[in-house]
Amino acid sequence: MGAPRVLLVEAFYGGSHKQLMDLLQENLSSCCLCSLPAKKWHWRARTAALSLSQSIPTSGSYRVLFCSSVLNLCELVALRPDLARLKKVLYFHENQLVYPVRKDQQRDFQYGYNQVLSCLVADAVVFNSSFNMESFLSSISSFMKKIPDHRPKDLEQLIRPKCEVLFYPVHFPDVSREHDKDPELFLSTMIKLSERQVDFQLSVLGETFTDVPEVFSSARLLLSRHIVSWGFLPRKQDYLKALCDADVVVSTARHEFFGVAMLEAVHCGCYPLCPKALVYPEIFPAEYLYSTPEQLLKRLQSLCRRPDATRRHAVKVDTSSFSWSTLKDRYQTLLSLDAPL
Template identity: 35%
Template sequence: MKILLLSAYDAMSHAYWRKGLVTAFPEYDWTVLTLPPRYFNWRLRGNSLSWALGEREVLEAGYDLLVCTSMTDLSALKGMVQALSSIPTICYFHENQFAYPQADTQHKSVEPKILNLYTALAADHVLFNTAYNRETFLGGASQLLKKLPDHVPSGVVEQLRKCSSVLPVPLPDSVFEQHSVPDTLQPLQILWNHRWEYDKAPERFFMALDHLKEQGVAFQVHVVGQSFRKVPDVFARAKEQLSDELGCWGYVERVEDYRKLLQSADVVVSTAIHDFQGIAVLEAVAAGCYPLVPDRLAYPELFPLKHRYRSYEQDPEQEARVLARALSELATTKASGKALKAPDVQGLSWHALKPCYQEWLEQV
């Protein structure tokens, strides 16, 4: 089977899925086109132009299947490249613009939502990484359509629901490593391993650590993850205030070192107000970390209740106190010699999910 794979905004999570997909199915003939994850508004609206005029020979090479991400301007691309219009198409949604929180400095435009909607309608089948992603997309599309002034056809959301399914981004088998035996003489090893951006709500995490310090709870914290040119000010303040408790800080360049860190940490924490699947947390859990996540977003479908602290999305201070209390209890549990057991996420491995992906690739 000859497959064209388009990743129009090839951010780290998109590349993670894309590379895993190609690696999992070497028997297929893959042609892959990507665009860099920058200039968001231009990339979202301009990828059809960039490819239609810049990669026409590749696009017209003849394929059995087209697989694209939700950032692809699929309806415009099929309109400009007629050879693509009749190819069976799967669109994969890592996230959707209806449930993506906006920073105060961002211009609130409806266009990214409209493009998500048109791309989904231009595909034969739509796959979402979580049920949370699917339901917020369908709910958001329904609300948007109700606001439009006239000539809005009925049944759009029902049509999308019928041609959509949930299929998570699989975890590579390499992340399922034996967890290190915890040293009960060491303080609780806390890991925060997310993008250093506002939607991961780092200020809530650092507030919780401040409460732990005030209570005299011993801990060591590892703050790692991808950062960009503009880093929230809270990181610089936290690095200074937590100097005595700091372990690893910043992006871990070597994959081997990162995997060792995951295997040695006791608990991985999320404070996110935006996460459609939470791969960073899931990789840590696969390595043996105990997850502590807010009771919102996709987390209720991923982890049992005991791993979810109460969500106060509109009250960061209250949520930080709840998180601090949960971390304090885990520190006590570790000091007593009891194991902090991670839930089993083997069902999200490529080994487990490959047959599901193969079924969709061949069926569509």
């Protein structure tokens, strides 16, 4: 195997960012991965370029640089002029122009500004969904108005021609059927179902962080007779079994730029209920979307009272279109070696 021609750079090597880089490294030839651990995201966004500029090996064989938008690509290529000549591909898992904060005044201007700068120096800018791309591009102008004077102009027009949508490649497990996210809405809906004497079983899956909302502990007591699983399942096979055993999967997300977990659940046979907002209308037909908490409650009540019909339903989402086997050729083309020298 020859010297690496594709340089993979990940400033936040964890979660979906790590999974994508690992997938590319395992399936595409001639890759070199340079990364920093997924800790203290805010500091990675501010300072990763300097650290990586000192750790990325020098090589005359590189032709393509692929990185996520956590990295300030502008700073990296300024610090490492040898990388400036490469075909530079920037991948957006999420964007900081519309990432939710409690108050807009709390939004750190630097994070979004870094992403705009990175787009300007990139040769190709790739988003995991149309929602992600359009929400970013359409917000650039208003975002830049925060600058008190000498505001840059026409940035959307400069960046848009470089942009394309390429779905995040989900590595779906081989399963057979035996299934900032607003937990308050989800758990309050479950409590209302319980109060209405609706028969259901509940799994609440996910990582536990330091600051656990109070609603979790109170809801766990109120819903105790329904609970099958609660919290993080460290073994992937246990997580997949929980998905395969479930009939319905619910998202109450306040933000979502793609939604791997929902697609994994559908792949495992779950009937999805998602907000009629964010990325979901791009992926899920209207029959799986709800607009209000009242609609969600009504839909869940109906599904719980007709479990056999729910289980027989074939979800009208082709998960294979989001799989690595389907998307591999497009990623290979994106990272092709026909790069400017």
